[in-house]
Amino acid sequence: MSPLRLLFLALAIWGAVHPMAYFVSWFSENGWSLGAMLEAWHANAATSGLVWDLTIAAITLTVWILAEVSARRNWSALLAIPATFLIGVSCGLPLYLFLRTRPV
Template identity: 30%
Template sequence: MKNVYLLLAILGGVIPYLYFFQFIQLEGLNIPLFVESLFVNGAAGGFSADLLISSFVFWLFMFKESKMSSNPKPFLFIAINLTVGLSCALPAYLYAKSSAKNHN
């Protein structure tokens, strides 16, 4: 599974940025418009709300799990979540957790 997590982390980093770059090409680095676009209609708003809630739950899970010494610390993965997305941060965390488990 470790290699699957790595592949998914890479895909989860590349695919969202294809869309982000498309937005930036069309609209420039217009952060207010980007945030507004996340909730432009019910479908987009539903996906955005789901992603925000899922990200928060992931953060809580990582902080709880980080109390075990063999688990990765959450701060790097929160940064990845905020700058790339949950689709990269979650499999990257699972990859790091698998790697740490294999070294113990």
């Protein structure tokens, strides 16, 4: 495996673990309520802006993945879509790059 692929894999793992630690900490302090989490994400203009920034990035990444998968037939790359929406762009993007750069 190339050093670049290893870097993408390491970034995908970091992008899954690091943000999730904050989410789990927040849920343990505030209860397991997605509604309360959404409220916290829109607590002020700065957090709302960040949420929209990440949402637009996630949608853009999804469109890119779908376009490339239809052209390249790299079906495993579709795994990056649920990773993006269930974990975050910080996991989904490097995971997609890891899957995209595998030898065909």
